[in-house]
Amino acid sequence: DTGVSQDPRHKITKRGQNVTFRCDPISEHNRLYWYRQTLGQGPEFLTYFQNEAQLEKSRLLSDRFSAERPKGSFSTLEIQRTEQGDSAMYLCASSTAVGQGYYGYTFGSGTRLTVV
């Protein structure tokens, strides 16, 4: 399977705990994106990487959130000191860069986080 993989699919955590999600993009895609989606809303952009460089971060990405893509392959998104408002679906997507056969993003199935 050459799609975008996200792990875990579901995560339930207690408020105040730290959580980490992983995303494995399509291997030939050099761009990787993180989005957050709450119930009844469209996905909201959090951050994106081109190779290992983090090129843009949304104001939604508070200091408790950090994302890495250390070798330009898989990425992790960590949330520290989780709050109930962090409960959402976290989506990862990958793409080529514009001008390199840009055909939109391929999304993973997401990680659903529930903070109790």
Next chain:
Amino acid sequence: AQSVTQLGSHVSVSEGALVLLRCNYSSSVPPYLFWYVQYPNQGLQLLLKYTSAATLVKGINGFEAEFKKSETSFHLTKPSAHMSDAAEYFCAVSEEGTALIFGKGTTLSVSS
């Protein structure tokens, strides 16, 4: 900055009827435009894309969309709805070098 407005958070049609989901965008430069579909508890699947080629774009599952620059619109249509089309649909816009910005979505219901 670019933005997307999807008119109508919920659209209901009968099986076999025309589907029309509306999307208007705002962009300062020629945009890339997309429609995605999302089924419950799943990620987003690309239906179709406009990337400055033909203005009438055909996608999967019989859907198509027409880019109208003068109206800043990119409405999604399907001639005949099927029960399996019931899902959430998202319009999205990006400019070169920026991330996709999504609309709030339109829920399509199909009744028999």
